[in-house]
Amino acid sequence: MPRTEAPDEDAALVDLAGVAVRYGSARQRQVTALDGVDLRIRAGEFVVLVGPSGCGKTSLLRVVAGFERPSSGTALVRGGAPRPGAGAGVVFQQPRLFPWRTVGGNLGFALARHGVPRAERAGRIAELLERVGLAGTAGRRTWELSGGQQQRVALARALAGEPELLLMDEPFAALDALTRERLQEEVRALAGRLGTTVLFVTHSAEEAVLLGSRVVVMAAGPGRVVAELPVDLDRGPGTDVPALRGSAEFARLRGRLTELVRLPGAAV
Ligand SMILES: Nc1ncnc2c1ncn2[C@@H]1O[C@H](COP(=O)(O)OP(=O)(O)OP(=O)(O)O)[C@@H](O)[C@H]1O
Ligand SMILES: [Mg+2]
Structure with missing residues (x-):
């Protein structure tokens, strides 16, 4: 896209560089929840995190929300250390x-x-x-x-x-399919209308492709980013979502993502 606005248009709203999160004191056996995570999110992006249970998705969200300080590396939101309640809205699973x-x-x-x-x-x-x-x-x-x-x-x-940044951790996982579909459409439309930047965690390849402008795939042991999948689907206002879900391109992206999640360490 051509740069037409402010010079820092490409500056990241969220910038994680070499982030590690270790739980437990040095004396105890430490759990390395995240290691060497680099992730930059530009304003207006809808980034979805997928990966197996325990790969550090919630830990990553907690770092961006300011609930958790990185054990090493740097986490910046709008150029400063993230602080709880400062600019990010958070929606948990419950x-x-x-x-x-x-x-x-x-x-x-x-x-x-x-x-x-x-x-x-x-x-x-x-x-x-x-x-x-x-x-x-x-x-x-x-x-x-x-x-x-x-x-x-x-x-x-x-x-x-x-909030300019909305952090959502498997927000719809406990809901029935119909309610989930309605809320997915609402969140996508709301984010588009308000220009909100979203970081969204899910286990569902379907949900990831439906919502994300970019999907970041993580793997466990230790938790890290292993692949990225850009999602270039037209989902503007008035999109026929059932038709989109049934399209060949949607199926291709969902299939590719499922492969990436199954192959730890795979690159795009
Ligand atoms: N407060 C904590 N103390 C100790 N270990 C923790 C803590 N929180 C998470 N962990 C460990 O860190 C690792 C990553 O956990 P995290 O909750 O970030 O994973 P996740 O990808 O969100 O998993 P899920 O998909 O099951 O929600 C796991 O091994 C977990 O046991
Ligand atoms: Mg989690």
Whole structure:
């Protein structure tokens, strides 16, 4: 693409260089969750991480979120050390909502943390719920909602701070197929509309190809990046998703990705 904007247009929003994460003290047996991970993510990219269980996907996300400091190497988000709550919205596998608060109360809490004045919160809550297809549910108790609805509230909560970076760790793994498909489409459309940069973890090659503009494949022992697969599918507004899923190019990419995940150490 030609460079038409600011000179730092190509600067990475997320820049991991030689990142290692080791758990346990030096005296104990250490677990090397990640080793020598280089990953640069430009603003607006939708990067999907795939790889076998235990290869360090969650550890990598925690480093980018600022929950975990690299044992060695450097992690930068917008040129600075990542700090929890600073700029990234995080969605975990489980919704992790406050059960003693209503849906609106959960979102209001997040908005307050992001410094939104009390008088503006009700309006913002309504807007956020509208975005995730849950308009009118602000007064409901979270435990009255289905798992998919709770996960949408968690997504709305992550969007409350208008993050430029959204980190999602297998957010739809526990949902039924239909709800998962709806939420996949919503996340893709939302990210496109808001220009949000997304780092998304999944075990599903199908989900990775459907959502990602680039898929990063990891392998275990120690956790590292072994391959990358660019996904050049047209998924603008109005895309016929079922037709896309049924297309030959989609099948080719999904097949290639499945191969890459099965062959640890494989290069593209
Ligand atoms: N807090 C911790 N203390 C010690 N070891 C840990 C800790 N968290 C993760 N590990 C280890 O680090 C390695 C990577 O774990 P991580 O959770 O990042 O993998 P993952 O790719 O997200 O796996 P999954 O797909 O099962 O979620 C594993 O061997 C795990 O046992
Ligand atoms: Mg994990």
